[in-house]
Amino acid sequence: MEFEPPHPSTNPLTVVPDYMLNRPVTPEHTIHDLSPSAVARPKSIDELSDLMSITNDNNLAIAPRGGGTQISLGNPLRAYDLAIETTGLNKMVSHDYADLTATVEAGVTVSNFQDTLANHRQFLAIDPPLPNQATIGGALAVGHSGPMKWQYWNPRDTVIGMKVVQPNGTLVKSGGRVVKNVSGYDMARLHIGGLGTLGIIVEVSFKLTPKPPVEATLIGSFDTINESLEKAMLIYQSDVLPLAIVTIDNKAAEQMRSDALHQSRHTLIVKLAGRERGLARQINECRNLFQCDSMNEKDAASLWGSISNFGYDKVTLPTLGVRISAPPSKLALLSKVIYDLSTDTALTPALVAHPAHGTLIANWHLDGSPIQSSTLRAMIGQIRNHTRTLRGHTFVEHYPIPQRSDLDVWDNYGGSMETMRNLKAQYDPRGTLNPGRFIGHI
Amino acid sequence: MVSLGKPSTRRLIEELKSVVGDEYVIHRDEDLLVFEYDGSVDKALPTAVVLPADTNEVVSVTKLAATYSIPITARGAGTGLSGGAIANHGGIVLALTRMTRIIQIDAENMTAIVEPGVVNIDLSTATAPYGLYYPPDPSSQKVCTLGGNVAENSGGPHCLAYGVTTNYVLGLEVVLANGSVQWFGETTREVGGYDLRGIMVGSEGTLGIVTKIAVRLVKIPEVVRTLLAVFNNVEDASLAVSDIIAAGIVPAALEMMDKLCIRAAEASVPAGYPQDAGAILLVEVDGLSEVTDEQVADIIHVCNKHSPIEIRTASDNIEREKLWAGRKGVIGALGRLAPNYYLVDGTVPRTRIMDTLKGVEKISKDYELPIGNLLHAGDGNLHPLILFDERKPGDTQKALEAGGKILELCIQAGGVLSGEHGIGMEKQEYMPLMFTDDDMTSMAKLKLAFETNDILNPGKIFPTGSSHVAIPQTGAISRTGPDAFI
Ligand SMILES: Cc1cc2nc3c(=O)[nH]c(=O)nc-3n(C[C@H](O)[C@H](O)[C@H](O)COP(=O)(O)OP(=O)(O)OC[C@H]3O[C@@H](n4cnc5c(N)ncnc54)[C@H](O)[C@@H]3O)c2cc1C
Numbered sequence: 064m065e066f067e068p069p070h071p072s073t074n075p076l077t078v079v080p081d082y083m084l085n086r087p088v089t090p091e092h093t094i095h096d097l098s099p100s101a102v103a104r105p106k107s108i109d110e111l112s113d114l115m116s117i118t119n120d121n122n123l124a125i126a127p128r129g130g131g132t133q134i135s136l137g138n139p140l141r142a143y144d145l146a147i148e149t150t151g152l153n154k155m156v157s158h159d160y161a162d163l164t165a166t167v168e169a170g171v172t173v174s175n176f177q178d179t180l181a182n183h184r185q186f187l188a189i190d191p192p193l194p195n196q197a198t199i200g201g202a203l204a205v206g207h208s209g210p211m212k213w214q215y216w217n218p219r220d221t222v223i224g225m226k227v228v229q230p231n232g233t234l235v236k237s238g239g240r241v242v243k244n245v246s247g248y249d250m251a252r253l254h255i256g257g258l259g260t261l262g263i264i265v266e267v268s269f270k271l272t273p274k275p276p277v278e279a280t281l282i283g284s285f286d287t288i289n290e291s292l293e294k295a296m297l298i299y300q301s302d303v304l305p306l307a308i309v310t311i312d313n314k315a316a317e318q319m320r321s322d323a324l325h326q327s328r329h330t331l332i333v334k335l336a337g338r339e340r341g342l343a344r345q346i347n348e349c350r351n352l353f354q355c356d357s358m359n360e361k362d363a364a365s366l367w368g369s370i371s372n373f374g375y376d377k378v379t380l381p382t383l384g385v386r387i388s389a390p391p392s393k394l395a396l397l398s399k400v401i402y403d404l405s406t407d408t409a410l411t412p413a414l415v416a417h418p419a420h421g422t423l424i425a426n427w428h429l430d431g432s433p434i435q436s437s438t439l440r441a442m443i444g445q446i447r448n449h450t451r452t453l454r455g456h457t458f459v460e461h462y463p464i465p466q467r468s469d470l471d472v473w474d475n476y477g478g479s480m481e482t483m484r485n486l487k488a489q490y491d492p493r494g495t496l497n498p499g500r501f502i503g504h505i
Numbered sequence: 506m507v508s509l510g511k512p513s514t515r516r517l518i519e520e521l522k523s524v525v526g527d528e529y530v531i532h533r534d535e536d537l538l539v540f541e542y543d544g545s546v547d548k549a550l551p552t553a554v555v556l557p558a559d560t561n562e563v564v565s566v567t568k569l570a571a572t573y574s575i576p577i578t579a580r581g582a583g584t585g586l587s588g589g590a591i592a593n594h595g596g597i598v599l600a601l602t603r604m605t606r607i608i609q610i611d612a613e614n615m616t617a618i619v620e621p622g623v624v625n626i627d628l629s630t631a632t633a634p635y636g637l638y639y640p641p642d643p644s645s646q647k648v649c650t651l652g653g654n655v656a657e658n659s660g661g662p663h664c665l666a667y668g669v670t671t672n673y674v675l676g677l678e679v680v681l682a683n684g685s686v687q688w689f690g691e692t693t694r695e696v697g698g699y700d701l702r703g704i705m706v707g708s709e710g711t712l713g714i715v716t717k718i719a720v721r722l723v724k725i726p727e728v729v730r731t732l733l734a735v736f737n738n739v740e741d742a743s744l745a746v747s748d749i750i751a752a753g754i755v756p757a758a759l760e761m762m763d764k765l766c767i768r769a770a771e772a773s774v775p776a777g778y779p780q781d782a783g784a785i786l787l788v789e790v791d792g793l794s795e796v797t798d799e800q801v802a803d804i805i806h807v808c809n810k811h812s813p814i815e816i817r818t819a820s821d822n823i824e825r826e827k828l829w830a831g832r833k834g835v836i837g838a839l840g841r842l843a844p845n846y847y848l849v850d851g852t853v854p855r856t857r858i859m860d861t862l863k864g865v866e867k868i869s870k871d872y873e874l875p876i877g878n879l880l881h882a883g884d885g886n887l888h889p890l891i892l893f894d895e896r897k898p899g900d901t902q903k904a905l906e907a908g909g910k911i912l913e914l915c916i917q918a919g920g921v922l923s924g925e926h927g928i929g930m931e932k933q934e935y936m937p938l939m940f941t942d943d944d945m946t947s948m949a950k951l952k953l954a955f956e957t958n959d960i961l962n963p964g965k966i967f968p969t970g971s972s973h974v975a976i977p978q979t980g981a982i983s984r985t986g987p988d989a990f991i
Binding site: 159160161162163164184185206207208216217219220229233234235236237238239240241242243244245246247248249250252253255256257261272273274296300302304337338340341343344345388389390391392420421422454455456458473474475477478479480481482483485486488489490501502503 | 611613614616657658660664668669671672676681685686687688689690691692693694695696697698699700701703704706707708724727747750751753754755792793795796799852853854855856881884885886919920921922923924925926927928932936939940941943944945947948950951953954955966
């Protein structure tokens with residue numbers, strides 16, 4: 064079933080009470096090339112519920128917004144009447160530190176949340192870009208993991224309960240505040256990675272991780288990206304249990320402008336943590352696997368920040384960018400594919416990989432180069448073909464706005480599009496939430 | 506209950522036989538009894554049990570079910586404890602126990618692809634030569650299938666540090682009610698679009714038939730250290746549990762049993778527990794040897810604050826098995842104490858274990874039924890065992906009511922209805938305790954997004970409004986063999 068845009072779209076100013084439209088429309092509310100007619104920032108979950116029952120009744124096209132850090136993700140919106148900011152839902156509901164769980168409203172920033180947890184030496188094992196700005200709800204709606212994956216888990220693995228306001232305004236909850244639960248369907252999964260297309264996440268309960276007593280970051284550099292990826296695989300397969308393994312190619316190093324990075328070489332960085340003796344042993348084992356230096360805490364923190372933010376902060380924001388998920392052992396081959404294709408088009412990619420997670424991020428700065436949209440489309444097509452043969456898929460994170468409607472930024476696979484459409488039809492029958500923006504333009 | 510007329514039934518059986526072969530369709534009443542493990546309710550008798558060989562046969566059978574408008578209930582090893590595999594509306598039981606191929610082990614990338622009938626432990630056995638294993642380890646792991654694990658989102662004693670099934674499933678091949686075959690996810694760590702694989706896990710066979718499972722594997726830990734601490738009472742043991750977690754230690758396993766269970770176990774597998782033991786904690790840590798040594802020392806330190814009667818540690822596998830013997834022996838030993846028991850499965854925040862156990866004790870007094878407690882304590886997952894005698898008039902009903910009261914208690918403590926056994930037809934009537942009408946409508950929409958004819962495992966999860974039905978679990982438990990433990 065295809066979704067029609069909610070037309071004729073209505074001017075929110077005529078149907079939503081004034082007090083709800085409490086924010087000015089600014090350029091930052093523009094998504095792709097569309098601006099909303101109004102902006103609302105509900106101060107409570109109830110207010111959001113009321114607002115959404117109005118937007119639903121009146122077929123308003125709405126786009127939820129957290130910190131706005133990844134607001135340009137996705138396919139072009141078909142319509143956009145109202146932006147709803149979630150940053151007014153900013154209560155830290157509870158930190159049940161003795162239970163290693165916490166509950167928080169979705170508009171709290173990731174940094175603020177982590178700071179609260181740090182009071183009891185705990186943390187949430189997710190690290191999205193721009194955590195000072197990114198909200199909990201936004202980070203989950205996007206659902207990608209950053210470089211640090213505690214034992215290589217995903218954000219979805221940390222969620223134990225969720226409250227969501229559905230497109231028609233009803234508030235529903237699933238899960239709870241306990242770490243083990245199989246009571247009914249695992250509904251939160253619909254919204255993690257769902258980019259706010261089936262409902263707006265308003266409150267989340269998480270399971271937390273104790274902060275390891277000590278941490279270390281090891282860094283080494285290589286002549287070729289292949290060497291750095293090979294060593295990364297060795298560490299991945301060894302006894303060592305790193306928090307993060309990342310490789311950065313020379314071009315990405317240049318863009319990150321970090322003093323810690325050799326700008327003409329390919330870097331491998333490993334983050335380890337644990338107790339003193341265990342850590343010492345892991346450091347030793349890593350040293351046997353690759354030549355490296357230990358970084359001091361401050362430099363390491365700043366470098367990990369740059370890695371998380373790669374592609375999202377001002378200095379590294381690209382014109383074109385893909386995020387590939389593939390078997391870890393295939394990343395070297397895929398890097399070569401990307402270099403070769405870029406050479407053909409006279410473009411230079413910047414590559415960051417999280418090999419243990421099978422993630423390869425490739426970004427290009429087109430900087431006004433006269434590149435045809437057909438060339439870009441062909442290149443993405445070829446990358447996708449190669450990735451698919453290796454049982455992976457390619458998500459387009461950044462794409463020039465005028466050409467957006469050329470492609471689906473999601474890689475459609477497994478024949479599951481029909482089921483995804485059915486989900487959208489069930490939960491958002493009027494197609495009011497982020498219409499057109501998600502996979503398959505639903 | 507769906508019943509086809511005799512001629513249609515005969516035609517259906519013939520058509521099923523032509524799909525899977527004569528020997529893989531079971532339809533004679535006397536043969537079907539094995540698959541009707543709810544012995545008390547004869548409406549659970551399916552029309553036929555079909556054992557498909559592969560995905561194509563599953564597709565054909567599913568299409569036949571649609572044509573005849575009869576339900577289809579998937580079944581693995583039948584060890585489920587909430588009645589999930591019972592065909593309570595009749596129809597076809599699709600037993601996946603012939604689909605036992607391990608299709609791929611990709612040691613380099615630490616993933617495997619298997620068919621749903623593969624027995625849980627067989628996967629870890631097959632990957633052991635590569636130094637890898639599959640962590641979710643339900644106590645029934647020697648018999649239960651990975652397909653059943655996916656449907657129930659099963660956990661196990663080691664899910665405290667390692668997580669449950671959903672944390673390991675990367676992708677699923679699923680046959681939907683209309684016979685279409687779709688892959689949800691793949692072998693990659695991230696997926697695009699809605700997380701359908703996450704939605705399928707724990708859906709109790711109501712959304713689709715899982716025909717292939719891609720999972721993530723983990724390196725076998727270098728060392729495992731096991732420790733047993735004996736306390737005077739459950740209060741002290743519960744406090745030790747919270748303190749271990751609060752100290753920033755997340756053990757691989759953290760199990761508890763109370764006096765009644767200890768007594769039962771001691772009578773059948775003497776582990777030499779002190780006579781006056783009121784509660785026992787079994788703690789396991791794993792990882793690098795340097796780390797586990799320190800963790801064991803820290804755990805002993807924490808336990809010592811709560812006046813333990815005794816603390817024992819094991820360093821090799823033989824000693825480890827000894828420490829586990831009592832814990833594993835409880836179920837087998839309960840038969841000595843009472844003819845029947847009803848196993849309850851709720852979860853509370855770990856800090857509320859002590860209060861909840863006190864509440865359970867009160868319920869035991871109120872209903873005059875002995876209740877023993879086994880706990881995956883680190884997760885806050887309680888397994889109260891209500892002892893009763895079905896031959897005594899009213900006893901079964903009393904046991905069921907007491908079970909209901911315990912679940913209410915769990916909910917009041919901020920907990921949930923089920924930690925690992927699922928809702929099925931056992932706890933469906935309790936769903937309103939935890940969920941509003943809006944919550945349940947939202948769940949119903951999920952079902953509708955997958956199928957609208959209610960062919961897949963109907964009559965499960967959602968409340969029917971009828972009074973609670975007994976699920977004698979003894980059948981399921983005996984299926985796991987003489988050394989079954991919970
Ligand atoms: C002694 C004992 C100990 C146990 N210990 C634990 C424990 O520690 N942790 C725990 O979590 N559970 C435990 N259980 C419960 C049970 O073993 C698990 O729920 C297990 O996952 C069920 O697997 P099974 O193959 O027996 O599935 P079944 O009982 O045959 O089926 C269970 C459900 O799965 C569905 N299903 C089965 N296969 C498929 C498929 N391929 N596609 C779709 N749906 C399917 C069925 O329709 C049914 O709803 C225990 C049970 C016993 C008897």
